Amino acid sequence: MRLSAMSPIVRLITQRITLGILLLFLVSILIFAGTQILPGDVSQAILGQSATPEALANLRAELGLNDPAYIRYFRWLGGVLTGDLGTALTSRQEITATLLPRLWNTLFLAFCAATVAVPLAIILGLLAVRYRNGVIDKLISGFALTSTSLPEFFIGYLLVYFFAVKLQWLPGISTVYVGMPFLERMEAIALPATVLTLVVLAHMMRMTRAAILNVMQSAYIETAELKGLRQIEIIRRHAFPNAIAPVINVVMLNLAFLIVGVVVVEVIFVYPGMGQYLVDHVSKRDVPVVQAVGLIFAAVYIGLNIIADVAAIIANPRLRHPK
């Protein structure tokens, strides 16, 4: 089907996804370039100042560092597209094999946090709108202001200190392994998931409140009130269909934040996920791992942003029913 022959909504979504893929491609260049800005080279960084010239030359040849940058980039990109993320410099292991279980762990943790945070944020956002300028609203916005200013590790260690050390309800270190029973796994990630929820909750709630408030202050809500509709009907028939897109948008954007928050939280709880893997290898200056993990984080982030935009496009009646 030709682009011009499609309905505008299909065309817009196609455009958005194409743009996302292009963006991801550019991001891969940027990440690759970002690891090339050092005047020295990786082999020097790995072997240190005292390395012999032969050792340096050997390593350089082994890493393919004698080729020009763009060739190395395409070699790397080709590998990524075929699922081969390269070999870690430090451990000499296949990155893909090490990374997959960790990616799963991270997604599981993020998913658990999201299943709590999303409904909670929407309910609290609705409450704040319902009792606008009242005590509940003030409390909620005060909490939001505070918790956006708190570093993740402050919340994290506070929870560990009280719930793991003083009360000894939950483990302070989240050890998980393959084949772990589900309930044990849930217990292990209870604290990190709580921290993640708290980190993302405030922002999501604030944005949900703003999105719903924006709809509730529209003239058509007044029209509905002047028809004599009950509050619940107004919300169901008139507010909800218009609020759904902005709220989905808010949720997706915040899930993107959540993915980033994972990095610090995993380090706090020594949780074997992507974030800890990344941080470990940044301090070891293991460039191939950093590139691979960075790219995956960016891909998840961009993907969530695409979903947010597509949701907004689909929910817009002007696009669904063109003139």
Add this chain to the structure above:
Amino acid sequence: MPKAAMKRPHDESCSLLEIRKLRIEATSYSPGGDPQNTVIVDDVSLKLEKGRVLGLIGESGAGKSTIGLASMGYGRGGVRITGGEVLLNGRNILARGVQGLRKVRGNKVCYVAQSAAAAFNPALRLMEQVIESALLHRIATRADAERRAIALFKNLGLPNPETIGRRYPHQVSGGQLQRVMTAMALCSEPDLIVFDEPTTALDVTTQIDVLAAIKDAIRDTGVAALYITHDLSVVAQVSDEIMVLRHGKMVEHGETRQIIEAPRTEYTKALVSVRSIEHQEKRPAACPVLEVRNITAAYGGHVKVLQEVSIEVHPGQTLAVVGESGSGKSTLARAITGLLPPTSGMITFAGRTLTPRLAERSTDDLRELQLIYQMADVAMNPRQTVGTIIGRPLEFYFGMRGRERDHRVAELLDEIEMGKGFVDRYPAELSGGQKQRVCIARALAARPKLIICDEVTSALDPLVADGILKLLLRLQKIEDVAYLFITHDLATVKAIADSIAVMYQGRVVRYGSKTEVLTPPFDAYTDLLLSSVPEMELGWLESAIKGRRMASGGN
């Protein structure tokens, strides 16, 4: 239509709507400060009999919309009804709680908003919304309600009445939406409809059709109405009686004929006589100060918004450029000032040829050609004082400094009838009329030969606008400056123009001296435009519509 018979019986002795000693207050919260209380409506009483139409008129801030909504027990924003009674069929609706109010709203009293485009839910089809309250209050079955809606669409002159209900709000034009909203209000067969400026947002040629449709619908259904507007000539066409409001208080209340023909209070007299400025038409001079020859302009290189436009402005005289939204009249101003360089044609100003682009013009060209904007509050830098705003052109063009400049600023403030006390004020501390006066002073400070006035009075209340027009005419005599006056309002044109250009779809369709342009025979568009402007006389609407039907019959 079978009505009234179905309604619950009520005491015939009492009026349909009676408002007694209504008092409405609002609390505004300024961040960091204590909440402030303002009285919006103070001690207003009125009575409305079945089937009658009461016009509520006043300037912005008069509290007319607030009273209209109070008849439904509704307060917008932080507005509260703090005193008085609203009796509907003899029962005080304010005393019946939320539950009781809900039974009244959309059932016995319905509302038509100013902007139908915003008042419809964008996510629902029109029919769903039109019949919603009829279904809610169990007035009709879905099938009956839809049938009734279609009949109303037909009566209100909507195209494709059978299918228009399946459309979404954004798929229908503004004038049509306003009619759909009227149908929505009529659909549940209410006793009373509150029309809140239903035609204000529409172009004048659309307004007349909507107005006629509303008037017919009121007559056919026998519904009573509160008709709220700031335009006395509009309300004179539809209402049986008129109440004039100012600052939340009643000024005068009487039969429409009495208000229009024999107003009792000074304020009403002023409202009635607005725009009746006497202006002696001047004859064209030998050589015009501005000559525009065949200019064509386009946005983005494609969309032609001006086509082959030619006009002349004579020294010390006023050319009014009149047209509806989208006619290209404001684009003409942008083309002359060089903000949108024309693609072809020539502009001669004070004997010199103007370069198309602003950047290449000499300081004198810039100085002698000034522009005054429609929205005075965004035309002034909010961080500069009145003194700086008026003083800057003096510094910039004439190199005036210190006391010399301050002296001239004071002179200019005098000329615009504002005292020296305003020098240190910021724009936010001025009223709408004062802001526009400062903009006029800023233009005058450059000692221009020509001022382009772009809709300078259309954002102002009628009396304030009147003051601005009188000031402009007086200044024209003193400073001998020419005006190119862009407006959509023919009453303004009649008040101040020496010659007129009528624009339609980017072209000048009629051009000449005021007398020539306003004397028949007319071309089709000018005829439509002229016949659409409401006049402050009873029965104008009927004769205008009749004249129009005859014309279209003749075609």
Add this chain to the structure above:
Amino acid sequence: MSVSSAPHAKGRRRIPIGAAIGLFFIGLFLFAATFAPLISPHPLGEIVGDVWMPMSGEHWFGTDNLGRDLLSRMIYGARTTILIAAAATALSFTLGSILGFTAAVVGGWFDMTMSRFVDLLMSIPTLIFGLVVLSVLPSNVVTLILVMGTLDSTRVYRLSRAVAADINAMDFVEAAKLRGEDRAWIIFREILPNALSPLVSELGLRFIFAVLFLSALSFLGLGVQPPQADWGGMVKENKDGIVFGISAALIPAGAIAALAISVNLVADWILNRTTSLRGGRGNA
């Protein structure tokens, strides 16, 4: 509605309680940062006793993982944290606002290129891109400031470009252009005074972000390197004590939170004040 001359809120210039608390803490931290060598009871690296001694009259906050006085390290940490965060904020603001303003006023290809590049940079989470870059750059304070400042300038760029573009489209700027004013007048006299208040409140938010970003990096071991210490680094040093019930790590973490909340409260207050000055509707 016509704007009747707004009543002046005289005699109501009192500072709300939240902002007052914020100002107090900001003052306290700035004082500690400025006069660190004078008020600190012990030098930065001096070992004064046992590891993780509890709070006492002699050592108000106890000692850290190496037996150094925690209060002294907190005071020096304030200096490092605030200095680096402030420098990064200054860099991001200068870079972002100059480029953003220029893009808005000049427009054309410059605007196009800059804006697309910023879109690209912002499509990667800041922390992730920061980690990628820091994996190859030398770990020192200058690098940190440069990386943090550059990455964060994208946000300032977007904001200042949007604000300036909004103002640039207003009639009073057009009036100035019609008068024949040059670009400098338009940027500095017409646009800048009106762009200031949104930018000032953004300044607070950017500073908070810089503090949190720096702390996160140091906590991950990629920010300020020992023996230098910032608060984030001190959390890292003392975090292993937590599982033994030693709360030393919570003190620097709490200080970061207190600083961020204080700046937030003050920025919020300034923003509200300026919007009420403009007669805006405030927070709807």
